Amino acid sequence: MYQFNREEYERRMAWHTDARFGMFIHWGLYAIPARGEWVRSIEEIPKEEYMRYFEEFDPVDFDPKQWAKAARDAGMKYVVLTAKHHDGFCLFDSKYTDFKSTNTKCGRDLVAEYVEAVRAEGLKVGLYFSLLDWYHEDFPHYGDKQHPMRNNPAYGNEGRDFNRYLEYMHNQVRELCTNYGKLDVLWFDFSYDELRGEAWKGTELIEMVRSLQPEVIIDNRLEVSGEGYGSLAAGNPTPYHGDFVSPEQIIPPNGIQDVNGRDLAWEACVTMNNHWGYCREDRFFKPAPMLIKKLVECVSKGGNLLLNVGPDARGSIPPASMEILAQIGGWMRKNGKSIYGCGKAGIEKPDWGRVTRRGNKLYFHIFENTVGPLPLSGVQKEEIDRVRMLADGAEVPLSDSWVHSDYPNITFVDLGPDPVLPDPVDTVL
Numbered sequence: 001m002y003q004f005n006r007e008e009y010e011r012r013m014a015w016h017t018d019a020r021f022g023m024f025i026h027w028g029l030y031a032i033p034a035r036g037e038w039v040r041s042i043e044e045i046p047k048e049e050y051m052r053y054f055e056e057f058d059p060v061d062f063d064p065k066q067w068a069k070a071a072r073d074a075g076m077k078y079v080v081l082t083a084k085h086h087d088g089f090c091l092f093d094s095k096y097t098d099f100k101s102t103n104t105k106c107g108r109d110l111v112a113e114y115v116e117a118v119r120a121e122g123l124k125v126g127l128y129f130s131l132l133d134w135y136h137e138d139f140p141h142y143g144d145k146q147h148p149m150r151n152n153p154a155y156g157n158e159g160r161d162f163n164r165y166l167e168y169m170h171n172q173v174r175e176l177c178t179n180y181g182k183l184d185v186l187w188f189d190f191s192y193d194e195l196r197g198e199a200w201k202g203t204e205l206i207e208m209v210r211s212l213q214p215e216v217i218i219d220n221r222l223e224v225s226g227e228g229y230g231s232l233a234a235g236n237p238t239p240y241h242g243d244f245v246s247p248e249q250i251i252p253p254n255g256i257q258d259v260n261g262r263d264l265a266w267e268a269c270v271t272m273n274n275h276w277g278y279c280r281e282d283r284f285f286k287p288a289p290m291l292i293k294k295l296v297e298c299v300s301k302g303g304n305l306l307l308n309v310g311p312d313a314r315g316s317i318p319p320a321s322m323e324i325l326a327q328i329g330g331w332m333r334k335n336g337k338s339i340y341g342c343g344k345a346g347i348e349k350p351d352w353g354r355v356t357r358r359g360n361k362l363y364f365h366i367f368e369n370t371v372g373p374l375p376l377s378g379v380q381k382e383e384i385d386r387v388r389m390l391a392d393g394a395e396v397p398l399s400d401s402w403v404h405s406d407y408p409n410i411t412f413v414d415l416g417p418d419p420v421l422p423d424p425v426d427t428v429l
């Protein structure tokens with residue numbers, strides 16, 4: 001019988017909860033067609049045709065030191081790379097397949113170089129691993145709603161042996177947990193229909209992972225996809241419940257709690273543009289000011305933000321993404337104290353912004369000017385030792401404006417006569 005151990009869970013999660021901000025990297029053969037990582041399925045591309053990308057793959061600009069540096073400069077504390085996505089192509093030297101980067105023109109174990117570079121920057125190392133595999137002959141294809149060949153009767157399911165696929169999948173997870181040193185995050189993706197939990201031999205898989213990587217933290221997608229929170233949230237944890245909930249392209253409106261109302265660790269994964277993998281036609285990128293506020297929103301709701309980049313076929317992070325990362329980094333260098341190690345403030349969200357907390361320090365994130373003094377609703381004067389601007393340490397006086405008589409229970413601070421905030425994106429008190 002599996003026994004959930006809360007102490008162990010909280011101990012292994014501590015760094016992740018402190019970190020609050022990480023980089024997701026979706027990269028593989030699909031960077032060549034440049035229409036997103038689902039291209040083979042969406043366009044129902046037959047295997048032989050997709051193999052052209054395998055023959056062509058040659059990321060001459062691949063330099064994971066630059067990726068790691070970009071992440072660190074943005075204020076991120078960890079990175080998660082797609083060691084294998086749904087197309088089945090391995091960025092690592094798996095001995096169980098020929099469909100891997102070491103057999104392409106580049107001839108390199110890209111995961112090995114990545115883990116080394118990320119560690120060298122002092123960041124935690126994560127690997128994404130797809131449970132789906134559109135390349136493996138034993139993975140369900142004909143009729144499977146996700147598979148590129150789902151509508152092609154020429155790709156019948158005869159002779160397919162799902163147990164053989166599971167053995168392959170488990171073998172690859174063992175390789176990742178054995179050959180690349182200490183891993184900090186394993187990000188499995190994803191479960192659907194009857195393919196979830198024990199259908200993946202989840203108990204066996206997790207026992208193996210934990211025996212090889214006792215400290216690693218694992219997402220909840222051996223049970224769920226983007227939707228649903230999994231068995232830990234439901235209050236009956238399975239062995240493969242995972243350590244954090246993985247809401248995708250959404251910041252949960254109220255954070256995430258289990259059935260008993262207890263806060264759960266979660267990490268919202270979010271794209272900058274409209275795809276995870278490189279997409280040449282994506283023109284709209286979420287502006288840095290927006291993403292800074294979304295990061296603050298996550299922290300104020302007790303969660304993390306895993307922000308995605310999709311390097312191109314040469315291995316470069318797109319310039320638009322690099323520019324956004326640099327801008328976020330500028331803000332983080334001044335205001336990171338209001339993010340790292342912070343969480344829910346326990347007071348109501350003010351209408352001008354959000355509040356995060358670390359211990360007895362409250363961080364007031366001002367997104368929007370007020371007219372007149374700034375109300376710190378939910379805080380009593382007697383509870384305040386001092387109020388300072390986070391970015392420059394400057395004192396911010398309590399307001400002695402005449403308005404007070406109308407609002408005897410609200411504490412106001414005086415931001416001065418200048419109607420423009422020192423940081424128009426997010427000025428932190």
Ligand code: JFZ
Binds near residue numbers: 038189190225226
């Ligand atoms: C999954 C992947 O399919 C996607 O390519 C990306 O890696 C993302 C982070 O994770 O996205 C999903 C998974 C499941 C569903 C939707 C998106 N689903 O079941 O609706």
